[in-house]
Amino acid sequence: MSGLLIRNAYVIDPLAGIRGEIMDIAILDGKIAEGAGSGCEVIDAQGCLTLPGGIDSHSHVSGTKVNFGRYMSPEDMRAGRTSRRGVMHVTSGYSVPTTFGNSYRYSAMGYTTVLEGAMAPLEARHTHEEFTATPHQDMMANTLFDGNWSVMEAVRDKDLRRTAAVVAWTLAAVKGFAIKLTNPGGTEAWGWGEDLHSIHQQVPNFGVTPAEIIGTMIRANELLDLPHSVHLHCNNLGVPGNYQTTLETIDLAPDLNSRRQSLYLTHVQFHSYGGTTWRDICSKSEDIARAVNNRPQVAIDMGQIMFGRTTTMTADGPMEWRLYMLHHNKWSNHDVELETGSGIIPVYYSRKSLVNCVMWAIGLELALLVKDPWQCMLATDNPNGAPFVKYPEIIALLMSRKFRDKEGEKIDPRTGHYVPLFSLDRELDWYEIAVMTRAAQAKALGITRIGKGTLTPGSEADVAIYPLDPADLDPAIDFEQVMAGFARTRYTIKRGRVVARDGEVIVEGANSTVWTRANVPPDMDLSADREFVKKFEQYYTVRMRNYPVQDVYLPRGVRIDTEVSP
Template identity: 40%
Template sequence: MPLLKIANGRIYDPAHGRDGVVGDLWIRDGIVIAPPAGADVRADRVIDATGLVVMPGGVDMHCHIAGSKVNAARKMRPEDKQPFARHGAFRSGTGGTVPSTFTTGYLYAGLGYTAAFDAAVPPLSARHVHEEFHDTPILDKGFFVMLGNNQYLLQQLAAGDHRQACNYLGWIVNTARAYGVKVVNPGGVEVWKQSGGSVRSIDDVIPEFNITPRQIVREIARSVDELGLPHAMHLHCTNLGVPGNASTTLETMQALEGHRAHLAHIQFHSYGGDPDDQSTFCSRVPELVEYISAHPNVSVDVGQVLFGPATAMTGDSALGYYLHKLLGAKWYSCDLEMEAGCGIVPIVYKQKSFVHALQWAIGLEWYLLMPDPWRIAMSTDHPNGASFLAYPQIIALLMDRNRRDEMLQQLPAGIREKCTLGDITREYTLSEIAIITRAAPARMLGLTQKGHLGPGADGDVTLYQPQTDLQQMFELPRYLVCGGEVILDDGELVKEQPGRTLYSAPGFDEACVPAIADWFNEHYSLRFGNYGVDDNFLPHGREVACVQK
């Protein structure tokens, strides 16, 4: 592979303490290398980065870009489609809140992102997700497999068989070629599938299994740590979107007992108030930030809401139904055999809505009140709070207090009394933006080759032209280098390449497999031998990479 030199850029590489330091980067064979010795070394290509901001490629650790629910949303929202015309060697597709596969890769690259992780894939959908990943270019990709309502796992937890539960998690992650483990409304989806109800407390008992969400969260987090997975248990807490849910969120974090957990789309879990009285709806971000700041085993991504169209898409079936009844919008729900479910509802976040405006403010509170940016990652829970294309808008709001204040003045009266956003003067620096969009999510995911620009890092680099309009600056990178290849060249998308699928391969006791097979063959309509993604499935031109802790 040619030798690439990025010369004289202002390098923002927080992992190595570089805060706008002017210097050069060298990339060979897709990897950042130390400057070659010898005066006669000549790069095959030199990008003159004089005056440009240089950062690692962006890492989106929580989004929804593949799988059965994503495809269902694409089908049920024809009114949302925006054509993405074919040009040159690039494929056509559609945009909107749920872009098609090829378009997703192109649009992420157009923002300077080089890695993205789908946050909720049931094991039964894993095979198809790998097919979709193959059709999502440029990005390196991975997914978290959903296990918080998996019936085999719940049975092992109910029997108190932690060893078998842990081995099952190890087996399923290997079988699905997943990167990590996702828990969605632990036990609550199973309750909804049984009775149409849900759980409201982490100590509610789940019928048939006689266990609680507290036990599920604690035991899965413990198993993830024992398996040595690179990423913590990825958790969607109970009572998402419900006023007063901050108390449940705090109790859930306390239930971890020191085990690692990453709390997804934390904005949706940070509400005070009475569920039956909307006038009491308020922010409880400060006390949750205080707890997380004192407990390094917990990290978060935000799930920022932006005004405009979105698609509520969740593995939490009960939440999907709740939103359908609340909004009166069309609704899709799916029961995934013995495993999980999903709910999909179109939504428009309106600036004149008090609830939507407060959700917008609560998300920004999280970024601005968190003292340590290494513990928080940027996300919109794409496409739930907004499209990932809104990231530049969020960046501009974080870096410019005046912009936030102007927005606050346009929102419904009383918002300032329900949150602290109007009193916050903090403005993010470019280094802090590099942390929450690159370095921190890579570190939370255990990706040692991403999120930094030191020797040995993947050759993923984004170059931005400084502008007074910060949103426009981050919407239009000048260059994107992915795996050492120039993908965006002077603002134009010039190349497409496959990207890798990243997965984990934890060790587990293979003696557990016969018992799993017997249970599956008894309970599933799909036979055990066809359940997962086997070694014969993956090749077909795919490039995959196993990531160990």
């Protein structure tokens, strides 16, 4: 029995409808409880904003391409390094920190759960190995299906059940959490050095379009009753004028699930560009936000960029090539047989670049223009838009018009001509920030069912206690304190244990990996299906028996079981 009592906390718990109350929170055996038992440890949280542990619903922190980002970037490793100290291991890296670096820095910010944005199934074992070395966050992996041959063949055959069957087999085999589509169809085209430029263009050799893949996968996702929705990185990322593609894509989303969205669009900033070239690129955040506001079945994350150095990495291989053709610094690419692609290049987002300034404004505009914070989550597509350590600064920008105007003075003076940002008065409040950094993520990912994102009794005792007193601070003015407060919790509590205090991690971690198993009827079991098995015998270079991720890679796996909808 290990009890902990947090006293006099200023609690915001959106999923429980608590919008700012002074209260005590009791923890017992890793769960939020009615009482903490006698002789329990007590934390005085007077004057401290206390929230459920932060959840990042889209971040690149583990796996093949992330590690390649480290491998190819000693200059980034040198840019952020700490010594071994207490229980903390050595860390390296600024935009692509080592696994322990990611874990400690997230922990210092009060984050206790992170979704890895892209895992190639063939290389899943690698992602899980790095999850184990990211000890202070519960982890889960978006699983890439954008160029999956079996999926595309089933979609071409208009066979929804078979599409779902491929997803079910793969998620169970690689211990993945959700369906990720990155530039659907485009990553297969990139196998020939091509890309797709519209959601209605056919994938070479496969006779399907991105629109068909997206539409079928949304239905397959619901057929399997997966906790999360389809998680989509739209086609045409980063292309001027791409907002049309994004709007067309949003139009594809049916409303099929009463508990959450039916389509999650990620890093939408990169998909909200007007204009025709880099010279006349402009913000179309208003059009995108209007579409989101009109469709409760859609949720997005910002994909905010912040000025400075970072590393871009994505399964969207053709996009990285285009970006490389602009930057000409260094380029890595890694296509994965029968499944997907990937690319990496370092970038520097400059205040002196008008294009970068427009991008910066668009992300903020999306958060300010989407009316319901449950539909727009705070994220940078870490590290693509910026390393996640910039979240506190983004929070401060969203909470303070004054801060936005101050930043606006430092950027390319023409920016205001291309973006509506500086005419927006909205300043988000503490509650909205709490929604956008944990509650909305828990709902969107469908992990409230395992006790994530809230402080109601019975939930996972993941708590972030910030040195921020909402009764005393005016975030519109005190943005410096807001930034500092969100950057470093007084206490971060993970599964009932204080893991970080004033930015220092003080215990060895023991995270969980959350994955999904959709239990399918015999007609949907592909393990002995002739066509499916043939893929392994003839085209993969790994035997089918050596493909699944063994249980040993998830020392503390948490499985969410689902059943096929009747």
